[in-house]
Amino acid sequence: MMNQILLDESVSKIIKHPIDNTPNVYGNCKPLLKWPGGKTSELKEIIPRIPEHSRYFEPFFGGGALFFNTIIKTSFVNDLHADLMFFYKCIRNENSEFYSLLKEFVLVWEESDDKQSIYMKVRKRYNSTNVTSVQKAVDFFILREYAYGGMFRLNVKGEFNVPFGHIYINKNIQKKIDHLSSVEVVSKLKNSALYNLDFKDFAKNFRELYT
Ligand SMILES: C[S@@+](CC[C@H](N)C(=O)[O-])C[C@H]1O[C@@H](n2cnc3c(N)ncnc32)[C@H](O)[C@@H]1O
Incomplete structure (x- = not known):
């Protein structure tokens, strides 16, 4: 079941967003908060292994180290932690x-x-x-x-x-x-749909895109 509070009107727009074929360009934008299990120190291992992609899906978003540091594509990000995702929503909506x-x-x-x-x-x-x-x-x-x-x-x-x-x-x-209110952070989040679901329910939203 989708979380109606967090799945707002911008989501359907993003789901219908045309496939984004611009090349991957990796930046250096820091996560917005400390979060247990953050992947900042593993980025040097992860980044070279990211395949070409047109959309980015992250079921266990947490501090979003990879997303904030690198990802520029249309994104779908999810975490079960309601306060965390509502915080990101406040930042995205300025x-x-x-x-x-x-x-x-x-x-x-x-x-x-x-x-x-x-x-x-x-x-x-x-x-x-x-x-x-x-x-x-x-x-x-x-x-x-x-x-x-x-x-x-x-x-x-x-x-x-x-x-x-x-x-x-x-x-x-x-x-x-x-940093929270910077153009870089806000534009990344505005290009993203934010979900607050168990990861299995999050994944179900995209079945039709990939079957
Ligand atoms: C280790 S953290 C992710 C770290 C993140 N990749 C980063 O670099 O900051 C794992 C996240 O998974 C979330 N989580 C745990 N169980 C979950 C579930 N069943 N569905 C969705 N998210 C879940 C937790 O709330 C936590 O934020």
Whole structure:
């Protein structure tokens, strides 16, 4: 069953997109967030093995290291993690509420001498049910940036419980936000259909294209 929230009107346009025969050109655009199992350090092995292709399908998108670093073709990307895919959707849609909430965070963050307590407040809000989807996407991004070791871990109640990663205190968050909203990132995502499905259901969407 397709996820109607994430499969929006742009998807049918992309599915009907003519086969893209422009040559593969590999760039150097970094992933948008830390994600366990990211393939950034394996790219030098993967890139030379990518065959000529007209469309790109990625069922386990995660941090999308390969996609962001290399892929320019019309893409279909999927991950079972709903918050992750909604975050990408905010970036693709240049969601103004997302950026204004993030700006509010940065103002408070940069003024504060107690970053750990701000992190803990964000973590608490992310775990609460009383939060808008866009605020949750912002909090998801902040927690990815500042969680200890870049870990993503949930307790038995399904709550995110990774402590603050003190070494990240001086990181340049504005530089990261500029990357999220860069033309390169946004145009890659606009040329992509985003799915939030189990990989088997994702694959079913394309059966008719290849049988
Ligand atoms: C190792 S990460 C992918 C890393 C990514 N290739 C990168 O370079 O950043 C694996 C991803 O698979 C997703 N995943 C796990 N089970 C899945 C399933 N049944 N269907 C779709 N995605 C799934 C996880 O949420 C996770 O983001």
